[in-house]
Amino acid sequence: FRQTHFQHVKLPASLEALGECAFMNASQLEGIEFGGCEKSIGNNAFAYCHSLKHLNLPSTTDSIAHEAFKEVPLEEIDLSCVSRLGERLFLQNKVLRRVVLHPDLEKIQEKMFSECTALETIVLPASLRQIGISAFSYCSSLAAIELPASLRTLSARAFANCSALK
Numbered sequence: 001f002r003q004t005h006f007q008h009v010k011l012p013a014s015l016e017a018l019g020e021c022a023f024m025n026a027s028q029l030e031g032i033e034f035g036g037c038e039k040s041i042g043n044n045a046f047a048y049c050h051s052l053k054h055l056n057l058p059s060t061t062d063s064i065a066h067e068a069f070k071e072v073p074l075e076e077i078d079l080s081c082v083s084r085l086g087e088r089l090f091l092q093n094k095v096l097r098r099v100v101l102h103p104d105l106e107k108i109q110e111k112m113f114s115e116c117t118a119l120e121t122i123v124l125p126a127s128l129r130q131i132g133i134s135a136f137s138y139c140s141s142l143a144a145i146e147l148p149a150s151l152r153t154l155s156a157r158a159f160a161n162c163s164a165l166k
Contacts (some may be wrong), residue, residue, distance in 0.1 A: 004029075007051075011035040018045045020065070022121050028052060030152045043086070048072070053095075057081065066109075067091060085109055087132070090116055093098075101125050108135045110155075117141060120164075124148050131158045140164060 007026050011018075013035040020042040023029055029049045034056070040063040046052060047070040055074055059081045066086035069077075076098035079085065083102045087109040090096055096116045105125045110132035112121055120141045132152040136142060137160040144166065147154070159165055 006101065007031070013037055016040075018042055020044060022049070023049055025049070036060065039063065043067060044070065046072050052056060064089060067086060069093065074161070085112065087111060088114065092116075094118060103127065109130055109132060111137065113139055115139070121142070121145070124151075126150060129153065131155060135151060137161055 003028050003086050006026060007028050008031045010033040016037050017040045017116055018038060022042060022045045024044045025048045027050050030051045036058045037041045038058050040062050041061065043065040045068045047052045047067050049072050049093060052072050053075060055077060060080055063084040064086060067088045068086060069089055072093060072095060073095045075095050078100045080100045080102055088111045090113050091111055092115045095118050097118050097120060099122055103125050104127045106127055107130040109112055111134045113136050114134050115138045117140045119139045120143055122145060126148050127150055129150055133155040139158050140163050142162045143164045
């Protein structure tokens, strides 16, 4: 489906995984209806889908790979079922305001929210142990964040250039 002109796609119930670059550069894709059994989403699966503004992941999804939503204009996303998240997942998303994370998530990956300039607040799970390099860098609207007591590693530039952070 890479670089196709579909606006809406309905995935079959038998589908368990979306592969690498599955919908990458599908610039007109506005909506996707998951079959309900998808367990994983591959690298760059939806990268550069500039018309995809809303996405409801099935509760079966437990893994999303690197850059899956790079430059996808999602305003919010619920990742409460997803325990494994890749690096640069939302890189350069200029409209993302709200994210719900898995309650047992242990690591915010490298550049996961880098350049998410509309992200104002995020609730980090109590289980979080590590925040990766530049995880929130250039999140210029991020005004507040509470680090959990479980945090063991705060990597370099994790909050670099977060000009609104107090």
